[in-house]
Amino acid sequence: MNLRATNRRVARVVAAVMQKGGVGKTTTIINLARAAVLKGLRVLVCDLDPQGNTTDALAPDDLDEESVSIADALNPSDKDRVPIKEVLVKTIWDGVDLAPVTSPEALATVEELIAAAKHGREYRLREALQPVLGEYDLILIDNAPSLGLLLVNALAAAEDDELALVVMEADRWSTKGLVMLRKTVEGVQRYYSPRLQWAGILISKWRNTNDEREKLDDIAAHFPNTEVWASAADDYRDAVPLWNKIKTEINAGKGMDESSDVRLRVTAAEIYSRVVDRLMAGKEAA
Numbered sequence: 001m002n003l004r005a006t007n008r009r010v011a012r013v014v015a016a017v018m019q020k021g022g023v024g025k026t027t028t029i030i031n032l033a034r035a036a037v038l039k040g041l042r043v044l045v046c047d048l049d050p051q052g053n054t055t056d057a058l059a060p061d062d063l064d065e066e067s068v069s070i071a072d073a074l075n076p077s078d079k080d081r082v083p084i085k086e087v088l089v090k091t092i093w094d095g096v097d098l099a100p101v102t103s104p105e106a107l108a109t110v111e112e113l114i115a116a117a118k119h120g121r122e123y124r125l126r127e128a129l130q131p132v133l134g135e136y137d138l139i140l141i142d143n144a145p146s147l148g149l150l151l152v153n154a155l156a157a158a159e160d161d162e163l164a165l166v167v168m169e170a171d172r173w174s175t176k177g178l179v180m181l182r183k184t185v186e187g188v189q190r191y192y193s194p195r196l197q198w199a200g201i202l203i204s205k206w207r208n209t210n211d212e213r214e215k216l217d218d219i220a221a222h223f224p225n226t227e228v229w230a231s232a233a234d235d236y237r238d239a240v241p242l243w244n245k246i247k248t249e250i251n252a253g254k255g256m257d258e259s260s261d262v263r264l265r266v267t268a269a270e271i272y273s274r275v276v277d278r279l280m281a282g283k284e285a286a
Contacts, residue, residue: 011044011136013129013158014199014279018168019181021145024204024240025167026053027247028272029142032279033058034255035272037095041137041280044088044097046070046125048154049144050108052101057250058091059100069102071110073128074153076117084128092253097136111150122192125153133158138280147184155185156192163199163279166226170203170212170219170239178222198226199279206230206239229278240271 014032016025029045036043047054047070055063063069072082088097101107114121129139141154155164164185189196201223206212213232220228230239240246246268249259256269 010161011129011133011139011158012280012283013139013141013162014165015141015151015154015157015162016143016165016167017151017155017181017185018166019145019147019151020168020173020177023145023168025049025145026057026142027250028165028167028202028204028240028275029054029140030057030250031246031256031268031272032276033091033096033140034093034257035269035276036138036140036280037093038255038257038273039276041276042095042135044099044132044136044139045091046099046129046139046141046154046157047101048107048125048150049142050101050104051144052104054142055098055100055102057253058093058096058098059089060092063089063100063102065103065106067102069106070099070128071101071103071106073099074110074114074124076110076113076120076124084132088132093255107150111148114153115149121149122152122156122188125157126159129157137283138276147180151184152188152192155188155196158193158196160195162193162196164196165199165279166201166223167204168201168219169205170215170230172211172215178219182223198223200226201228202275203228203230203239205242206236207242208236208239229275238271238274240268243268 016029033043033045068082068087073084073087075081087099091098114124143151143154216228230236256264259265
């Protein structure tokens with residue numbers, strides 16, 4: 001399915017969410033960027049995780065810690081804020097641009113500055129992205145394993161065309177954690193971005209065990225307003241397998257379609273391609 005550029009020329013924004021670390025959010029964002037650009041989409045990736053792993057994977061060269069970054073574009077001070085266009089860098093893949101993290105401390109500091117601001121704390125990312133919404137078809141936001149103000153900014157980044165994509169494992173993680181995540185997203189929907197919608201739940205690191213299959217019903221019960229993209233009806237084909245080489249290829253600067261491993265080149269690449277189709281559903285093709 002070749003989606004190409006959209007007539008509307010306003011990006012669909014997708015924020016990957018899950019406050020538990022190590023579930024595969026960063027790997028998902030990177031692979032979705034690759035799958036999207038292969039469909040002819042113009043893609044921007046915003047790295048809002050101070051660890052900067054998305055930046056490390058996508059930037060063709062090491063970025064100087066003193067260079068401008070997404071933190072500068074979010075700065076609430078008119079004097080110190082840098083336009084988002086001056087922050088963006090090219091990546092290892094043509095058609096994918098990046099708003100990078102260059103310093104973990106800078107992003108943490110700007111979050112504190114945003115929290116101390118009198119007005120508009122939840123809309124700093126929306127304001128930063130506004131000038132470039134018409135230049136991309138898809139904006140993907142990688143987030144830290146946190147439910148803090150940066151995540152709220154990510155979820156409120158678009159006025160009328162944004163999706164929250166849950167990325168998680170089918171494990172025995174606490175019920176309380178899932179409830180907190182759902183309430184955070186619902187809170188943003190209620191107070192800051194009423195048109196924010198759930199995209200779905202992507203299951204990562206799937207081993208197809210009895211325990212995991214049983215856990216899917218529990219996950220669905222915690223997210224009644226969205227769909228778990230893994231089911232017995234389709235032989236769990238949309239769950240991302242626990243294949244260590246997926247991360248290895250990303251670390252080597254390769255997309256799944258570029259892998260020498262046929263499982264990754266076909267099966268894994270097709271999973272991420274189908275996710276992009278789901279995310280872009282409803283956008284008119286040019």
